[in-house]
Amino acid sequence: MKTFFKETDELTKVVDVDSSLEVDKLNHDLHYMEQKHIKPFLSADFYDSLITKYHNDSASAEELALIELAQVASANLGVWKFISKSTASKGNTGIRVANTDKQKSAYPWQHKEMKNGYRDTGFYYVDQVLKYLEDNKNSFQQWTDSAAYADFNSHFIGSTTEFDKIVYIDESRRLFTRMKPTMEEIELFRIKPMLGEALFNEILEQKKDNTLTDQNKSLLDKIQRAVANLTVANSIFKLSLQLSEEGVLVLSFDAFEKATVADLQMLEKLQSEYEEKGEGYIQKIVDEVKEINGETDTGTYEFNNSGKRIVKF
Structure with a gap:
């Protein structure tokens, strides 16, 4: 390798x-x-x-x-x-930690x-x-x-440095990476519907090519600030949680980096959040299918029994 x-x-x-x-x-x-x-x-x-x-x-x-x-x-x-x-060695007798009189x-x-x-x-x-x-x-x-x-160029905020200029995250790529799915959803559900697909794509393309018009440069600054702040607002609850094969864990920050199972209230909140996001994508699928079929009414989709409505950010 x-x-x-x-x-x-x-x-x-x-x-x-x-x-x-x-x-x-x-x-x-x-x-x-x-x-x-x-x-x-x-x-x-x-x-x-x-x-x-x-x-x-x-x-x-x-x-x-x-x-x-x-x-x-x-x-x-x-x-x-x-x-x-x-600091550990593995052998026939199991895992051992090396300690001597001179070194611990x-x-x-x-x-x-x-x-x-x-x-x-x-x-x-x-x-x-x-x-x-x-x-x-x-x-x-x-x-x-x-x-x-x-x-790399498919988002209004493409790097940790760009994000850090708006909301201080100590240029942490790990934090930026953890928040990126939320950031993508903010762009999709909040920014794209406001701009329309043509302007949305135009600003991204001009940003990539460094050819932003004065008007789009002004818009981009406001978009980035909106996206960064909404991303943080919608990430705060989730950052202390980790979805794993053992369930949803609450991360701890002591010397032993412990993790405990999330309590019922946290689980219900997280479940509701993911369900509403899924409903948001259902709404977009329905709207797109209606557009393909030539229908003009794109009212809010609802499950027959649940009454769930499109996700809000």
């Missing part, structure tokens, strides 16, 4: 770890985090091309500059994933602080990768021709 690293000294140049930590020991974690958090933003073809060129020493100067940023992101995210198992395992709070540091740095540099690509997109046609680029 190839990653953005060939040798151990490349790793220790970009992340604060002991020089005795070999890149081979981290390789699985580096590969996993690159696949999950870097490759989707580059596109599969562009990512694979960069990896191949780097290992073949055929990357251009612009590509090498991009790879250097990706290395910092990959290394920090890889160490973040690795660190939980770094870190306290839980130290462990958590260290992990958070690697995590935050890693995601910060994911944003730097995206910023470098956007600033130098004329040099990366393989990226601009990809579905990843189209997705």
